[in-house]
Amino acid sequence: MFDFAKSGPKVYAHPVPGYVREPVRVLVRGLLTLLLLALIVVGVSFLDFSAFNDNQPDAEPLPPITSTPQLEPLPTRPSDEVELTPGLDLNGSDKTSPTEQELTASLPSEAQPTTEPEPEPAPEAEPEAAAGWLEHRISNGESLSTIFDDLGLSQGLLIRMDQAAPKGLSLSKIRPGQTFRVRLDGQGRFEELIWIKNPVESIRITPQGESFDYQQEIKELEHKENQSNGVINNSLFIDGQKAGMSDNLIMQLANVFQWDIDFALGLRQGDRFNVIYDQYYLNDEKYSDGEIIAAEFINKGKSYKAIRYQHKDGRSGYYDPEGKSLRKAFIQTPVEFTxxxxxxxxxxxxxxxxxxxxxxxxxxxxxxxxxxxxxxxxxxxxxxxxxxxxxxxxxxxxxxxxxxxxxxxxxxxxxxxxxxxxxxxxxxxxxxxxxxxxxxxxxxxxxxxxxxDPVKISALPSTNSIPKADLKNFKARANELLAQLALVNSEKFAQLEQATQEEKP
Structure with a gap:
């Protein structure tokens, strides 16, 4: 049998070069795009968009107006007859509506308003700025900037105040718990600021031309002398508080005798103390404690006395009855220890x-x-x-x-x-x-x-004593205070003795 596959001519496929393939692809794509656009244009021309002009159902057309309706005249009395204003044509005038005067003229006489024009409404008044006193109590974390914002005061005012402040009176010294009181006029303009530092001291700031005037005001306190005494049963702080002494006074007492008495380890049960000190009152109420004037502390059976004395140059210190300074060259302990x-x-x-x-x-x-x-x-x-x-x-x-x-x-x-x-x-x-x-x-x-041995050393040197020229005045004052201490001690001893006798069976 004849085999065509073997006897036929051989055909070889040659690949198309890349420089030929790419233009062909572009040409084909272009022809396809044009064909698509032609189809779209032909299809749109057969569409009827009239169905989309109105979504409402068809309604019957309104009949044409064949005549102008006649208006019946309003019934009027002879005295109320009013001639219509020229130009007012009810059967097709150019005017679209009657004027306010024409409508008013058509009303019966009983209902006619006054001919006087109504007054125009007064324009709304602008709200008045805050006037009078404003108050702000200073809290932790606040700054002068935020405080002034809260009071409605400008930052420029704050800067000018700070620049005009005398030494020691700058507002930057504020502390939590203090108060600002600000007075404004009717237009909200600044008139006065009072910085209340405490119940006794305040600073008043007022405008003075382009600057400010600062006035420090200090209330006068009433001075009294008070006396406290007690016995050590637990600790100086506990027993001092039982005797009615403040923490400040207790610390003062410890500082006065710190060179002679070890308050951490040297106290014994039964030790006694007697203190005379200043107190200050404001409006008949206690405001604060002052300095200790005189004190006696009996430790381990030994009496230590202290008299406060102020020198002519303003210095003050504590001295024994002979005028020797209680302040030693060294304190007993340089640290608060356990x-x-x-x-x-x-x-x-x-x-x-x-x-x-x-x-x-x-x-x-x-x-x-x-x-x-x-x-x-x-x-x-x-x-x-x-x-x-x-x-x-x-x-x-x-x-x-x-x-x-x-x-x-x-x-x-x-x-x-x-x-x-x-x-x-x-x-x-x-x-x-x-x-x-x-x-x-x-x-x-x-x-x-x-x-x-720092604990046992007793020969610590003292500092300066009372000058000889002042020694006479010092001893006269010391004797008065020592007499007060002795009187209280005798009364205290009598009370202790009586309490001891009552406790015995």
Whole structure:
């Protein structure tokens, strides 16, 4: 059989080049697009859009108007006949509506209004600005800017007030709890501001041309002397409050005798105190306590007396009955502590080094960050890291005294080697730097380089005493106050004795 597949001529398919294929594709697409547009145009021409002109159902046309309707005249009485205004044609006038006068003329005489024109309504008055006094009590977190906004005062007014403020009277010194009172006139213009700092002191600010006038007003207080006394059964604070003393007075009492009495560890049950102090009254009501005038504290059977004296130059201090200053060169304890964790001893087992060695100071246990104060006036010799002391401050004082404050967590910002410090000034904060197992202050006193026990030392030098020229006046005043203290003490002793006898079976 003849096989055409094998005997026929061979045909070879050659691929169309890319530069030919792409123009062909573009041409085909173009022809298809034109054909589609032609179909759309032809189809639209056969559509009838009249059905979409009105969606409402067909309605019968209105009949044409064949004649103008005649209006019947209004019935009038002979006296009410009014001639129509020329030009008013009811059968097809150019005018679309009668005027107000024409309508009015058609009314019967009984209903005719007055011919006087009605007065035009008065324009609405603008609301008056706030007048009189406004008050604002200052709260935590407020600023002068927000306070002035709340009072309706401009920031420009605030700036001008601040620029005109005398030294010490700037509004930037405001504190929470104080009050601003502002007075405005009828147009809301500023007239006066009263800054009430407390019930006694206020600042009055008023416009003065382009500037402002500041007047400080201080109410006069009535002065009285008061007296309190008590017995120590729990603590100075608890028993002082039972005696009617404020916290301020209790702190004053502790500060007066801080050089002679250790109020943290040295008080004993049965210790007694007697205090004479100033009080101030405003409008017959107690306003505040003043300074302690005289005081006596009996600690461990020993009596300590203090008399306040003011010098001619304005300085004041507390002195014993002989005129010697109670203020010593060093305070008893430079930190408020919870307990003495280690005392002064020639032999102690060191908790870090694990061996016996001397402990030439006192360790006052206290929370980290508790302020440490300079025990006396002096000059900073060391403020830095030093071996086992860790962060330490060393202060040199007069009469060859030196104090050491070790294991601090940080130093006060003003510390500077060679800088001067005052007694009671904060020099650092309790920590446990160096060789320490817990937060505490290691405190030392050295006299001529030799260590002394800070707790037991009794020969601390005093500061200045009453000058000889003033000593006579001082003793006269001291004797008066001591007599008052003695009188109260005798009465108190009698009361205690009576209470003791009543308690006996």
């Amino acid at each position: 307990r003495i964790s280690s005392g002064f001893t020639p032999k102690r087992w060191h908790p870090v080094l694990k061996k016996w060695r001397s402990h030439k100071g006192v360790d006052y246990a206290a929370p980290t960050g508790t302020p440490v104060k300079a025990a006396g006036d002096g000059k900073i010799k060391v403020s830095g890291w030093q071996g086992g002391y860790g962060r330490v401050v060393i202060i040199e004082h007069e009469r060859n005294y030196t104090t050491v404050y070790g294991h601090l967590s940080r130093f006060a910002k003003r510390n500077e080697v060679g800088g001067l410090v005052k007694q009671g000034q904060i020099i650092g904060y309790v920590g446990q730097s160096g060789l320490a197992t817990g937060p505490h202050l290691h405190y030392e006193i050295r006299i001529k380089g030799k260590h002394a």
